[in-house]
Amino acid sequence: MSWQDDAGRDLVRSFGDRMALFVRGEGAYLWDADDRRYLDFLAGIAVNSLGHAHPVFVQAIARQAATLAHVSNYFATPPQLELAARLKRLAGTGDSGRVYFGNSGAEANEAAFKLARLHGGADKPRILALTDAFHGRTMGTLALTGKPYMQAPFLPMTPGVEFIDSTIEALEAALDDRVAALFVEPIKGEAGVVELPEGFLQAARALTEAHGALLIIDEIQTGAGRTGEWFAFQHAGITPDAITVAKGIGGGFPIGALITFGHASDLFYPGTHGSTFGGNALGTAVSSAVLGEIEDEGLVRNAAERGQQLRESIVALDSPLVAGCRGRGLLIGVGLRHPVAKAIVAAAQEHGLIINAPNDETIRLVPALNIGDAEVDEFLQLFGASLRTVEDALVLDAAPREAGA
Numbered sequence: 001m002s003w004q005d006d007a008g009r010d011l012v013r014s015f016g017d018r019m020a021l022f023v024r025g026e027g028a029y030l031w032d033a034d035d036r037r038y039l040d041f042l043a044g045i046a047v048n049s050l051g052h053a054h055p056v057f058v059q060a061i062a063r064q065a066a067t068l069a070h071v072s073n074y075f076a077t078p079p080q081l082e083l084a085a086r087l088k089r090l091a092g093t094g095d096s097g098r099v100y101f102g103n104s105g106a107e108a109n110e111a112a113f114k115l116a117r118l119h120g121g122a123d124k125p126r127i128l129a130l131t132d133a134f135h136g137r138t139m140g141t142l143a144l145t146g147k148p149y150m151q152a153p154f155l156p157m158t159p160g161v162e163f164i165d166s167t168i169e170a171l172e173a174a175l176d177d178r179v180a181a182l183f184v185e186p187i188k189g190e191a192g193v194v195e196l197p198e199g200f201l202q203a204a205r206a207l208t209e210a211h212g213a214l215l216i217i218d219e220i221q222t223g224a225g226r227t228g229e230w231f232a233f234q235h236a237g238i239t240p241d242a243i244t245v246a247k248g249i250g251g252g253f254p255i256g257a258l259i260t261f262g263h264a265s266d267l268f269y270p271g272t273h274g275s276t277f278g279g280n281a282l283g284t285a286v287s288s289a290v291l292g293e294i295e296d297e298g299l300v301r302n303a304a305e306r307g308q309q310l311r312e313s314i315v316a317l318d319s320p321l322v323a324g325c326r327g328r329g330l331l332i333g334v335g336l337r338h339p340v341a342k343a344i345v346a347a348a349q350e351h352g353l354i355i356n357a358p359n360d361e362t363i364r365l366v367p368a369l370n371i372g373d374a375e376v377d378e379f380l381q382l383f384g385a386s387l388r389t390v391e392d393a394l395v396l397d398a399a400p401r402e403a404g405a
């Protein structure tokens with residue numbers, strides 16, 4: 001029996017076929033069961049901020065597991081308090097900020113959804129979210145996710161959510177005093193690394209403030225330094241009412257959080273929300289260690305610089321398949337001229353490179369934040385070779401048609 005047979009028989013079919021069986025990782029590299037090495041520019045979908053098996057990550061898990069892993073939220077632990085204070089500082093909440101811990105992005109957004117309802121009450125039943133933004137797969141967060149094909153098999157959705165285009169005009173038309181909250185994904189990662197128009201976040205802040213609505217920013221993919229700031233909203237110089245984080249803050253350990261600012265910090269009261277695992281000592285110790293390493297090693301700046309370097313170098317490859325690069329820092333979308341993203345991902349895997357295609361016309365690159373010159377050089381070589389493999393296949397495909405025309 002092959003591992004493919006086992007996976008096909010035993011794993012839930014909500015995911016497509018698994019592309020490889022990985023047995024270990026180190027830094028920016030993964031190894032499969034045949035001991036083949038791959039350069040990993042997906043990093044578990046923007047999760048492994050420090051790469052694989054980083055000593056800081058490994059030691060934080062070992063040390064905390066040997067000290068105290070879990071006591072429930074009837075009690076506090078030092079790692080939990082340390083991470084809450086650290087997240088407040090990095091997000092810039094000031095003293096009035098508060099942190100709710102969960103175990104995933106969806107749980108962070110579920111908490112944010114409940115925050116919006118607590119704020120809205122009966123007078124403000126409307127919740128706005130952006131078309132094409134992704135906020136999660138649970139029933140609550142799916143209701144916030146503006147992708148009809150994802151919702152369709154699971155209707156009816158939790159009511160009250162309306163989707164608007166990502167334009168300042170759409171914001172102006174939609175905001176009124178009956179809106180409890182506006183959810184914004186500051187760079188739409190799952191939609192193909194799509195940026196918001198210039199001035200959008202500033203307009204969203206001004207309009208939500210004018211109408212007494214919360215501005216809730218989903219930083220689950222963009223946070224933890226990925227875009228070259230700790231959080232993407234910081235590029236816009238605004239202060240939101242809440243942000244949600246997960247993915248990169250754990251460096252591979254499952255953890256998520258809702259971070260509130262100002263008045264939004266007063267909305268939850270005892271009994272309104274909770275989680276058994278959320279914020280346990282083990283997860284918070286690991287996250288603190290990961291964020292500490294990002295801070296100590298200047299990896300937010302590295303993300304900004306390596307991202308710029310990669311975007312310029314990818315364009316300089318001068319591939320006829322590449323239309324251009326989107327995104328910020330190390331959240332990069334390579335826009336394609338043809339719907340061949342899946343073919344490029346498959347060719348890359350053959351060449352020993354792991355990348356991802358959020359749609360047919362985009363390659364997403366979200367490597368570890370600590371990549372250096374060696375990884376960038378190797379990536380460009382492997383990515384260039386992968387593009388050429390697909391270019392050659394396209395020419396072969398097109399040749400008979402041209403001959404017959």
Ligand SMILES: *Cc1c(COP(=O)(O)O)cnc(C)c1O
Nearest residue numbers: 104105106134135136218220221
């Ligand atoms: C990944 C992601 C989520 C969902 O996080 P999970 O941990 O998969 O539940 C929500 N929002 C955004 C922007 C994401 O990228």
